[in-house]
Amino acid sequence: MRKDQNLGEYLRMQGVSRRGFLKFCSATASLMALPPSAVSQVAEALATARRPSVIWLSFQECTGCTESLTRSHAPTVESLIFDAISLDYHHTLQAAAGHGAEAAREAAMEENKGEYILVVDGSIPNGNNGYSTIAGISNYEMLKEAAANCFAIVAVGSCAAFGGLPNANPNPTGAVAVSDIIKDKPIINVSGCPPIPVVITGVLAHFLTFGTIPELDALGRPAAFFGQNIHDRCYRRPFYERGQFAETFDDEGARKGWCLYKLGCKGPTTYNACATLKWNQGTSFPIQSGHGCIGCSEPRFWDKGGFYDPISAGQWGSRDALLGAAAAGAALGVGSALAARARKKKAQAAEEV
Amino acid sequence: MSSLDTIPVCTEVASGNVEPLLHEIRHALQRLAEGKEGTVIDLKRLPLAPGEEERIEATLGTGEVRAEIDALGPTLIQETSYPGVWLITHKNADDVVVARFVEVTYIPELLRSQQADIDAGIDRLEDELKN
Numbered sequence: 204m205r206k207d208q209n210l211g212e213y214l215r216m217q218g219v220s221r222r223g224f225l226k227f228c229s230a231t232a233s234l235m236a237l238p239p240s241a242v243s244q245v246a247e248a249l250a251t252a253r254r255p256s257v258i259w260l261s262f263q264e265c266t267g268c269t270e271s272l273t274r275s276h277a278p279t280v281e282s283l284i285f286d287a288i289s290l291d292y293h294h295t296l297q298a299a300a301g302h303g304a305e306a307a308r309e310a311a312m313e314e315n316k317g318e319y320i321l322v323v324d325g326s327i328p329n330g331n332n333g334y335s336t337i338a339g340i341s342n343y344e345m346l347k348e349a350a351a352n353c354f355a356i357v358a359v360g361s362c363a364a365f366g367g368l369p370n371a372n373p374n375p376t377g378a379v380a381v382s383d384i385i386k387d388k389p390i391i392n393v394s395g396c397p398p399i400p401v402v403i404t405g406v407l408a409h410f411l412t413f414g415t416i417p418e419l420d421a422l423g424r425p426a427a428f429f430g431q432n433i434h435d436r437c438y439r440r441p442f443y444e445r446g447q448f449a450e451t452f453d454d455e456g457a458r459k460g461w462c463l464y465k466l467g468c469k470g471p472t473t474y475n476a477c478a479t480l481k482w483n484q485g486t487s488f489p490i491q492s493g494h495g496c497i498g499c500s501e502p503r504f505w506d507k508g509g510f511y512d513p514i515s516a517g518q519w520g521s522r523d524a525l526l527g528a529a530a531a532g533a534a535l536g537v538g539s540a541l542a543a544r545a546r547k548k549k550a551q552a553a554e555e556v
Numbered sequence: 557m558s559s560l561d562t563i564p565v566c567t568e569v570a571s572g573n574v575e576p577l578l579h580e581i582r583h584a585l586q587r588l589a590e591g592k593e594g595t596v597i598d599l600k601r602l603p604l605a606p607g608e609e610e611r612i613e614a615t616l617g618t619g620e621v622r623a624e625i626d627a628l629g630p631t632l633i634q635e636t637s638y639p640g641v642w643l644i645t646h647k648n649a650d651d652v653v654v655a656r657f658v659e660v661t662y663i664p665e666l667l668r669s670q671q672a673d674i675d676a677g678i679d680r681l682e683d684e685l686k687n
Contacts, residue, residue: 219627219628220627220670220672220673220676221670221671221672221673222625222627222666222670222673223627223628225665225666225670226625226627226628226631226646226666227628229646229655229657229666230646230654230655233598233600233601233654233655233657234655236601238598239596239597239598239657240596436603437603438569438570438571438573438603438604438605438608439569439571439605440571440572440603441570441571441572442569459569460569460605478603479600479601479602479603480600484652484653485600485652485653487606491605491606
């Protein structure tokens, strides 16, 4: 697709009929969690949509987010969303390497000043910038430089959105989220480890369709996908209401598909769209497959206690809190031992009298 | 070596959403019959347990009309046994379902020939007859 073409012209040149275009718009509206009645508005907006430039930076990450995204790159409908953006830099996916790749990034930033979308996956080491570099440029410097003239930032994955696993205790690299460094640009957090692929494409489709920032929740996540918690949209919720829980992974309750709350499911405190959009082309999601939600789209999910401990057992917010609790527990233990020893001495003294 | 179909899988879990959805369809059909606007329900937005989408399909049954559109992958349009209630399944070229709707209407919009396509067709036919 040429940069001066709009999407409607491009699709017509590709031999896509108006009927095919309406199908594309229906699927896109569904992807963006818009009501079906919005299809005509989507069609009108998409027909005249221009191709936005996208620069994708990968920092301290495992490539799981990019893997997730490329899995959503199914032929036809969703691929059209990718054809409709200009992915000018993504060092994992692009053929160019070294100076050529960096020159492409710099050229795209210059040509699309103030208009390009910056996608970031991975956290940024802020303790020692040398922990992670690309072409000799630290992640911190590259983020600051690329963010300066972007239209908006999409922080893809829990690492970019909240610090994620690199930020987990003891956080050896001093990993931080994009929002800890960039304060003057709109940031859309698409959290998850990895995020649901169609949520990534849904956010890009929103830009493409409306050219605006979608409505966000308190943590900067698109409300259309993160507006409800897993628990409220879980098909096992009726079992929770009736107090029917699996106690182990192989008991009768587990076989009958009862609620996994007691096995550590974090659905009640996790906001994401897994229960409806599902994974692997809509096949299933963790709870449907018999494992509780681990809360991967929430900040500091890795440090909130055991994945198999129920929420009612408490979720420790930080290592300090955990150490504090451990110290308090230890003090309580020492106190109990001293009291027991005192009781024993008192009892012995009474016997001697 | 055991195969997947020997593993027992529980499919009798109920989300409690099937009945309300069927009532929603009934209400939408009633509105249509009263001359009011049609309704589109996105099945991907509802939390459904394994097997419940099939239950909805089985309850709605199949009616007299079945059409397949070949545009950006196949789209199946099936009138259910309740006239005015259509099940629309959009698939991509890999035969993967990308969206699924229940449409309560006299005729789904996608079945109609579109004005832009008619105009392009006129041009093509004129070119054909010139040669």
